Amino acid sequence: MKKMTRIFGALLLVSAALILTSCKDDEPGIPESVVSWTLTLPETASDGTVSDVTALFTNINTSTTYKGAVTSATKATVLTVSATVPEGLYKISVEGTLTYTADDGSKVTSGFRALRESVAIAGESATVPESQTNFYTPSEGFVISEIFFTGTLTDVEGDWYNDDHYIKIRNNSDQILYADSLAIMESEFSPVLKYDYTPDIMKDFFSVSWVFMIPGTGKDVPVQPGEELVIAMMGIDHREYNSRSFDLSKADFEFFDDDAAGTIYPDTDGPTVPNLDKWYSKSLTVSDFHNRGSMTVAIARMQGTKEDFLLNNKYTATYTFTFGDFSREMTTETYKVPNAWIVDAVGCAPRDEFQWLVIDPSLDAGWTWCAENNSDKNRYNTAVVRKTGSNGKLQDTNNSTQDFTPHTTPSMLQ
The missing domain is CATH 2.60.40 (Immunoglobulin-like)
Incomplete structure (x- = not known):
């Protein structure tokens, strides 16, 4: 987009x-x-x-x-x-x-x-x-077709199981496209917490909390017209741990935080699923989708090397945190991705909590949801899924409010 x-x-x-x-x-x-x-x-x-x-x-x-x-x-x-x-x-x-x-x-x-x-x-x-x-111009290339970020409930205790998140990316064109160098990223700023960040770079850049890229040399990951890539947060058969979940051991790729091995929350490397190339993550443990959907997710065609990106795309922003009578100047340090690299973006937020867009509206002028609010337990087992247009392709108007069906059954549970 x-x-x-x-x-x-x-x-x-x-x-x-x-x-x-x-x-x-x-x-x-x-x-x-x-x-x-x-x-x-x-x-x-x-x-x-x-x-x-x-x-x-x-x-x-x-x-x-x-x-x-x-x-x-x-x-x-x-x-x-x-x-x-x-x-x-x-x-x-x-x-x-x-x-x-x-x-x-x-x-x-x-x-x-x-x-x-x-x-x-x-x-x-x-x-x-x-x-x-x-x-x-609505995109006819790669688009995000589905995001499952809410997790599932176990059948015995009804507890929340959070390891089975995934995202699907579809070739929405009429020709073979190659996914090499296509990266998935989540926003640093939250759509439910609005601050005036200085400098304001949103017109030209997207501020990110993590970036993981599909590896390849250019034509290693072909995607046929209308076909999708399934990218799992953890590429394992989750039914072994929760019978109400699903099998992601056959996903095309998985996120893996190899440098979280020595932390309190180490990541699990699915043995049958190739890992994405981790470019950056602000998390000291495991990168993940926000489980209530307070985020914008984007895919971008990365340029240059990881080293170039980490050297040239640092972003330091200041803002004023206010709570009641308390006020304090705060600083956040992260990385930015040029808007010109971004192929598609999907804004999400709990429906009653949304405050602002955290990406330039030319990339996504709307947002979609799974939770009514931050404490909504009915969000579990639901996803946001892109609608299909009259031409048989996925709808893409650069407005997630119009393009997505919110709070719906994820394809992996159908």
Whole structure:
């Protein structure tokens, strides 16, 4: 899901108007506010036209979604979004399609979007700060098709078993692709804890807590069109330890923290499953998916050597931690992956705990979930699974809210 970086010529925009509607009844007794939001399109094209524009205002507290009106002026490079909604805290998103003439004279059609998180709307009228839209092209290469991070319950005591996490990556194209140098990574920042990190590098980089790469020399790991790689956190037959789990001893690869051998929580090396190449992990024991899903997971095509990455991609961020009357300046040290390397990303969070996106919205403008909240015991035995589109391929709009079925049965338990 890489951002488009081409330069476009002057835009000739057509009007796109949407009637204000609500997916649910308005909240009774709450004052309404007239909202306006100005968007600047990132590049220009002399004969560009916009179409299929949708503006959505989602109340974070009630999950009520309202549609807004989008208008543009001839030969303008801005869109104006307007809506009348009950006062509250909102996520606002705009998506549309732009058709333009490229520098070589060819016609190009691309998606564009803009997103604002946690916008407080109050008063008779409200103005959202002007924003820049981003162009994007849905991926037809490798995509994350499923993440199982919740674990299973044992049949005897009903205890939580946490070692059977896995991720599936599918070739969503019509040709053979090679997975060598494709890396899986988890976010350093949490979508349920929002801080203002300095320096803010999110527009260009993804901050990571661990990175594991599929090894190979270029064409060692071919993946046929429509086929998937299964990558296990622990590549063993988990049914030996929990009859309600499943067999991951035939996975294509597994995560393995070989340097955790001398720790209190050493990792288990599945004897039949090849190990991923560990590039970095902030954990002093075993790397794993966050078991309530408070994370963003991405896959990226790594460039250069591991040594180059560790030398050139360190990231130190400062932020202010506040709890009640207590406040303290904090520092976190980790690594960053260029957004330009990222192929796909999936944001996750417990549904009632989400606060912000921890990756640039051009890579993923939404998030999906398995848990209602941090203490939800119904999250066990569920996964997030990508939807299939009408063309038989997996749906990929760079928005995990739209692209994934949340809290569903994992494929390994079907």
